[in-house]
Amino acid sequence: MSAPHEASLSRRWLTVLVLLAAQVMIILDQNIVTIALPAIRDDLGFSQSNLVWTVNAYVIPFGGLLLLAGRLGDLLSRKWVFIAGLALFTLSSAAIGFADTQGLLLAGRFVQGIGGAIASAGLLGMVVMLLPEPAQQAKGIGAFGFASAGGGALGSVVGGVLTESVGWESIFFINVPLGLVVGLLAWRLLANDRGIGLRAGADILGAVLVTAGVMLAVYTLIEVEHQGWDSPRTIGFGAVAALLLAGFFVRQAKAATPLVPLRIMFSRSVAGANIAQALMVGAAFGFMYFTVLYLQQVLGFQPLHAGLAFLPAPLVIASVSLWVAPQLLTRVAPRKLAIAGLAVMVLGFVLFAQMRPDGTYLVDVLPGMITAPLGFGLTMPALMTLGMADSKPEDAGVTSGLFNTAQQVGGAVGLAVISTAVSSRTAGLLDGGAAEAEALTAGYRLGYTIAAAMVAAALIVAVAVIKARKGAAAGAEPVPVAV
Secondary structure, eight states, rough: OOOTTSSSSHHHHHHHHHHHHHHHHHHHHHHHHGGHHHHHHHHOOOOOOHHHHHHHHHHHHHHHHHHHHHHHHHHHHHHHHHHHHHHHHHHHHHHHHHHHHHHHHHHHHHHHHHHHHHTTTHHHHHHHHOSSSSHHHHHHHHHHHHHHHHHOOOOOOHHHHHHHHTTTTHHHHHHHHHHHHHHHHHHHHHHOOSSSOOTTTOOHHHHHHHHHHHHHHHHHTTTHHHHOOTTTHHHHHHHHHEEEEEEEHHHHHOOOOOSHHHHTTTTTHHHHHHHHHHHHHHHHHHHHHHHHIIHHHSSSOHHHHHHHHHHHHHHHHHHHIIIHHHHHHHTHHHHHHHHHHHHHHHHHHHHHHHTTTTIIIIIHHHHHHHHHHHHHHHHHHHHHHHOOOOOOOOGGGHHHHHHHHHHHHHHHHHHHHHHHHHHHHHHHHHTTOOOHHHHHHHHHHHHHHHHHHHHHHHHHHHHHHHHHSSSTTTOOOOOOOOO
């Protein structure tokens, strides 16, 4: 076993690239299915109301298990927890591709979400500790930001191309060769690390409380569009989820070996970064979802063309996250970079909010499609740096899992809030006799306005809550690399 600073820089970067490939696979699968939903519905006979569970069956276990999975990597072995999760993700992807009934597809998606959570929870922490030098770490965090954000945007592009040219099954089968290659490379490059042991943080009650609480919260939020905010079911499930999560925080304060160390829970940098990115990701989820709908339902794009229309987003995010943000993070405090990026992102959503029912891609979509991802590409690496700033080697996995959990909960909250407002606005206008294109566009404009407000709230959090600090994630120590 050899520490990263003893391994060559090129070998450490090869290891990071393998981990980033896994992150792209897992994040891409959250969004790739969206553009294939009509084909899946027609082939397997889903009703419109049940079709949404093709997405939900993945999102619920994925969001609920990230924190626990991250901690398991700290306690047992980051390498083997990652490989186990990747194997489960890959096998379930194959099973989904062969599914010929609704039940088999949904069961496969649920297992795929579990595997995705186990594999991805600790990846950010591993990247940070593989690259302890500030300049290299900034590049690694920027690359991880692209893998996370760009993977989501690429999902629409890849999903459109594969669904229209090969079939919906291909969006899952493609994970099999990719998963095998990534798994074999990870097995070769990552050394057989040993965690700090279950006794150092095996808080079973805390794990049950947070996993059940987050899963129930995500389920409640994704059902809001169908149940309504004021339905007894939403209120009841929401109250139970809140009690479970409150119980988790109480438990962490009293546990001898808490799942999440109090030093992390009460860090202003960690808390502020997680809140800000939850708001930002919630707005971004709405952006991806409703831009696809505007392109297809108002502008009349086919799935392939709608997917290709998203191509500027991952290209901009890649350019900024991989080259611009890492350079800035070595010169500018991450808090300042986050503030600037959030301001640019607000502008992007304001541009989207000007879209017209008789609009065009070049005028109504492309300006926002460049500006909002530009802001996202600047902000996400900065928030990742802040979110990992107070982590130590023994808790890097759970800190990474906490950051990823905030993304999933933020995405669920944002999409629920925006979807409800958009649906209400559109339905009201249709009932009043408005043309369908006008009603849909007015609803989407309201959605982008809410998204802009959410990012503005994230900007306020960055200014008021996050502590100023310099450089990339401080205090990071290395994880082993096989040599």
